[in-house]
Amino acid sequence: MPSFRVMMQTFMPGAALVKEQDLVDRLRACGSVLIGFSGGVDSSYLALMARKALGRRSMLAVLGRSPSVPDEQWRHADRLAGAHDIPLRIVETGEVADSRYAANPVNRCYYCKSVLWTTLFPLAREAGLAVVADGSNADDANEYRPGARAAAEAGVRSPLAEAGLTKEEIRVLSRAHGLSTWSQPSSPCLASRIPYGMPVTMERLGQVERAESALRDLGITGNLRVRHHGDLARIELDPDLLDSWLLPGNGERLARAVGSAGFARACLDLRGFRSGSLNVLEGVSAE
Amino acid sequence: MISEFEEALRGAGFPCRVEVREKVAVIAWDEGADRRPAMPRESRDRILGIARDHGFTHVALELTPQRAPLPGHHP
Numbered sequence: 001m002p003s004f005r006v007m008m009q010t011f012m013p014g015a016a017l018v019k020e021q022d023l024v025d026r027l028r029a030c031g032s033v034l035i036g037f038s039g040g041v042d043s044s045y046l047a048l049m050a051r052k053a054l055g056r057r058s059m060l061a062v063l064g065r066s067p068s069v070p071d072e073q074w075r076h077a078d079r080l081a082g083a084h085d086i087p088l089r090i091v092e093t094g095e096v097a098d099s100r101y102a103a104n105p106v107n108r109c110y111y112c113k114s115v116l117w118t119t120l121f122p123l124a125r126e127a128g129l130a131v132v133a134d135g136s137n138a139d140d141a142n143e144y145r146p147g148a149r150a151a152a153e154a155g156v157r158s159p160l161a162e163a164g165l166t167k168e169e170i171r172v173l174s175r176a177h178g179l180s181t182w183s184q185p186s187s188p189c190l191a192s193r194i195p196y197g198m199p200v201t202m203e204r205l206g207q208v209e210r211a212e213s214a215l216r217d218l219g220i221t222g223n224l225r226v227r228h229h230g231d232l233a234r235i236e237l238d239p240d241l242l243d244s245w246l247l248p249g250n251g252e253r254l255a256r257a258v259g260s261a262g263f264a265r266a267c268l269d270l271r272g273f274r275s276g277s278l279n280v281l282e283g284v285s286a287e
Numbered sequence: 288m289i290s291e292f293e294e295a296l297r298g299a300g301f302p303c304r305v306e307v308r309e310k311v312a313v314i315a316w317d318e319g320a321d322r323r324p325a326m327p328r329e330s331r332d333r334i335l336g337i338a339r340d341h342g343f344t345h346v347a348l349e350l351t352p353q354r355a356p357l358p359g360h361h362p
Contacts, residue, residue, distance in 0.1 A: 195309045229308045234347050246326045251350040267313050267347035270331045280344055281310050 016169040020049070023163040027053040030131040034124040036116060036156070037061035037088065038069070039077025041167070043135030044181040045174045046160055047086050050133075060127055061086050064093040064116045067205045068189040072213070080180065093119055096200060104200045106282060108191060109147035117154035133157045139167045144279050185223045186275065194228045196282050204228055211261035218257055220245075223273040226258060233263035239272035292341040299337060301330070312338055315349035 027033060027050050035050060037043045043061070050059040061081055065074050074090065081088035093115050095101045101111035117132070124132050134151055136158040141148075151158070160170065175182035191200045193208045211226040211233055220237060227234040235254055237245060245254060245268065255266040274280065292312065293305040302317040314334070326348070338346045 198309075229311065232308055232313070234308075234311060234313075234345075235350075242331065243328065246348070251348070252352055255350040255352065264351075266350040267311075268350055269345065269347045270326075271335055271346070277345070 013169070013172070016165070016173055019163045019165050019169060020173055023049055023159055023165065024053045026159050026162055030054075030133075030157070030159075032058040032129045033060075033131045033133050033157075034120060034127065034129040035059065035061045036120055036132070036134045037063050037077060037081070038135070038187075039063065039073055039080055039181070040135065040187055041174060041181045041184055042137050042160060042170055044077075044080055044179055045170050045177070046133065046135045047081070048084050048174075048177055048179060051084065051086050056085060056087050058129070059087065060123075060129060061088045062120055062123060063088060063090045064119065065090050066093045067096055067202050068112070068191045068200070070187075070190060070209050070212070073187055084179070089123070091119055091123070096202060096205070102200050104191070104194060104196055104198055106196050106279075107146035107149075108196070108200070109145065110150045112189070112191070113147035113150035114154075117150060117156055121154065131157050133159055136161045137167055137170055138164045143276065192278065193225055195278055198228070198230075207261045207263065209261075211258040211263060214257035214260050215254065218253060225273060225277065226261075227269075227278065231264040233258040233261075233266045234269055235266060236269045236273040236277060242268070242270070242272055288341055292338065292343065295337050295341065296334065299333060301334060310343070311345040311347055312343040313347050313349055 032054060033050050035043060035047050037047055047059070047061040063074055063077050078088065078090070080086075095112045095115040098111055098115060101108055101115070120132055124130075132155070134156050136145075136148060136151070137160045140161065165173075171182045190205045190208045194200055194204055198204075208226050208228055212224055215224055215226070215235065220241065222238040222241065223236070224238075225236040227236065235258065244250065251268065254268060258266045269277075289305050289307055289312075293303070296303055296305070296314065301314075303314045304317065306313045306315070335346055338344075
């Protein structure tokens with residue numbers, strides 16, 4: 001039976017392996033690291049590589065738990081860390097209580113991440129960990145990400161981006177390492193479903209979470225977003241699902257599902273899911 | 288902008304009303320969304336093209352059955 005390394009070289013682009021080795025070298029050069037962990041594709045891969053490169057005593061993954069993170073997401077993160085022997089700590093973050101965040105300006109993510117890093121740096125000092133890192137990848141520089149400014153101001157490192165690893169490469173490498181996250185859709189926080197300028201409240205975050213959960217219960221897989229427009233929920237599904245969900249009768253099923261979360265009305269986006277949809281709507285980023 | 292968009296949709300064979308919510312054009316079939324046959328890809332692309340011509344980046348189909356006239360509707 002071929003070794004794991006041989007299998008990886010057989011099925012994986014060489015460039016990704018070179019970058020992975022660069023990542024390992026960078027992590028070792030850090031000596032020890034605390035990782036802002038969400039259980040998503042990028043930070044899960046980074047946490048696993050840090051665990052492999054540094055050992056469990058020289059790294060810690062920290063998950064910021066808040067109402068803007070779906071319960072299922074942090075439970076999944078907890079299970080994943082356990083399955084891969086990644087030391088995990090869960091801390092409460094209170095960004096919703098920050099009026100600057102709750103006002104939901106276009107740079108909302110800046111205030112959220114400021115709260116997160118302000119919480120995590122003292123933890124790193126207490127644990128004697130030299131570096132605080134996040135899971136930003138090389139593709140992220142092409143998107144509107146005010147949260148990245150908060151990370152830069154706080155002195156957070158982004159080893160995946162530094163090694164030039166793209167999202168696609170991280171998925172391929174994650175699969176090779178047996179991470180269940182390799183095919184996981186991106187899962188930005190629930191506040192990203194609320195249009196800029198509409199205050200982020202516990203009630204609205206809960207509505208979005210319950211509506212998306214009810215839609216998943218209908219069997220919807222892949223990318224899914226419920227955008228909050230007051231009493232109206234706008235549903236975004238992967239475009240290849242639109243044909244079937246626009247068949248007669250299915251629209252009512254969708255409407256009933258989001259209705260159970262307190263939305264009086266429902267509509268289905270005719271273009272389907274697009275990352276950063278509300279940024280396009282506000283002209284913050286291009287289509 | 289809304290009435291012109293609605294007129295263009297009607298002219299293209301899509302009898303509907305249009306409401307705008309946070310810059311999203313929400314369309315509702317005249318005869319009720321629940322009675323409208325399935326909307327194939329070609330029809331969606333046509334509607335999205337007309338929407339773009341009228342300045343809308345987002346278009347959604349009302350799913351709530353048997354809705355009364357839209358409160359934010361501007362004929």
